[in-house]
Amino acid sequence: MGDLDYLKEDEKPMLDAQAFHSLKEMVDLYKRLDADIKSMEKDLTEVKKEFNKLSGEDLPQFLLMYGLTEVRIHTGEKIIVKEDISVSIDDTRYQDFINFLRERGDDDIIKLQVAFDKMESEKRSDLLTFLLENEYVYESKDNVHAQTLKKYFKDILGMSINDPEVKEEKIKSGQVVKKEQLTDFAKIFTYYKTTIK
Secondary structure, three states: OOOOOOOOHHHOOOOOHHHHHHHHHHHHHHHHHHHHHHHHHHHHHHHHHHHHHHHHHHHHHHHHHOOOOEEEOOOOOEEEEEEEEEEEOOHHHHHHHHHHHHHHOOHHHOEEEEEEOOOOHHHHHHHHHHOOOOOOOEEEEEEOOHHHHHHHHHHHOOOOOOOHHHHHHHHHHOOOOOHHHHOOOOEEEEEEEEEEO
16 A cells, blocks of 8 residues: 555645645756756757867867877877768668669678568468468568668778778779769768777
């Protein structure tokens, strides 16, 4: 039984002055905490923006200006700057991307998603066994998982190849492509990430 189970429906206590005072204090606390949360969220947004500029622009530019991507400072901390990538493919151009993968022989990263209309459980059981023998109405969609997509584009752009001559050879052989060759179907944004260990 709960603490208030002894209160019957017809025996609700009346709000007296003391109860209203307690309620008012809780409402005031609620409003103050809500305002604090909003203020902290705003501050956090600003701090994140400042941190992202420092780690994604200022530190990488500073190190790259000296030809460095990694350095250890006198405190023993190691600063590492890595180039990263963000890729998105518009739904209207997704089939172009799938065709591109097939032409290159890279279609093993494609996941096939199949959706079937509602059906009786017996039919569903039959479907699993005799899918190819029965004429069920279904839709299928080719898809590449977001992390697989990111890794694929990092590989195909040769982002892990540090030697410019090796990269150029791979571009000539078609193993690596230039970003401009992919913009028909992909939006590619490269950026830097800094970590300090």
